[in-house]
Every structure is written in structure tokens, then in C-alpha cells.
Amino acid sequence: MQLEDLLATVVNDRVRFATMRPPGARSAILERRVVVTAPTELVELSRSGRPETLDGLVELLRDPDRAWAAMVVLAAMTGEDAKTVDAFATDPDRWLASLGQGAYERWSKWLRGHRDRLRWDPGEQRFVMDE
Numbered sequence: 001m002q003l004e005d006l007l008a009t010v011v012n013d014r015v016r017f018a019t020m021r022p023p024g025a026r027s028a029i030l031e032r033r034v035v036v037t038a039p040t041e042l043v044e045l046s047r048s049g050r051p052e053t054l055d056g057l058v059e060l061l062r063d064p065d066r067a068w069a070a071m072v073v074l075a076a077m078t079g080e081d082a083k084t085v086d087a088f089a090t091d092p093d094r095w096l097a098s099l100g101q102g103a104y105e106r107w108s109k110w111l112r113g114h115r116d117r118l119r120w121d122p123g124e125q126r127f128v129m130d131e
Contacts, residue, residue: 049120
């Protein structure tokens with residue numbers, strides 16, 4: 001599927017995910033990883049490894065009907081804010097009312113500051129930062 005088509009499926013009430021301990025993690029509480037489980041298009045998007053996907057997802061943080069789903073996919077693709085997704089997993093509306101209001105600005109700044117160091121790791125199925 002084209003990126004534009006995949007991004008069109010990023011909708012709050014459709015995203016399904018799980019949080020888990022990353023392989024090798026020693027603590028179930030401190031270290032979490034977000035894994036998108038449904039729908040199929042969002043699973044594909046989260047595993048695409050395409051840097052331009054991050055830009056599209058950050059833009060979706062401006063839309064309240066799509067912001068939570070974008071946040072989940074961003075966390076899955078980067079590892080950033082995984083604890084936040086885990087903390088608000090049962091109440092995404094509370095995330096939107098609090099942290100969601102500034103999510104676009106925070107993620108835009110994060111992406112600008114880290115874009116040059118991001119590299120897709122196929123084994124990890126997410127972006128990692130080169131030192």
C-alpha cells in the first residue's frame with residue numbers, strides 16, 4: 001500500500017496494540033515496548049521502516065480523532081513515549097485532554113532533533129538512534 005493510504009487508516013477507534021517488555025529487559029514496569037496488533041494496515045505502517053512515515057504521523061497529532069492512534073504508532077516505531085502509551089492505554093481520552101494537547105509540538109521538536117541519527121533496525125522492528 002502507498003504511505004498515504006496507510007496513513008488514512010490511522011484513526012483512534014481502530015488502533016489496537018499491546019505493551020510488553022522488550023527482549024532482554026530486566027523490569028516489567030520500567031521498560032515497555034508498544035506493538036501495534038490491528039488493523040492490518042496499522043501493523044504494516046508501524047513496521048514499514050520508512051522515515052517519511054514519522055513526518056506523516058506527527059502531522060496527525062493535530063487531529064483529535066487521529067492523535068491517539070498516531071501516538072501509538074509513533075511509540076511503536078521509535079520506542080519514545082512507550083510508558084506514556086502504556087499509562088493511558090485504558091483511557092486515551094484522558095491522554096488527549098492532557099498530554100495530547102502538546103503532542104504535535106513535542107514530537108515535532110523530537111523528530112527535528114533526532115532525525116539525522118535515526119536508523120531502522122529490521123531485527124527490532126523500530127527506529128533506533130545511532131550514537
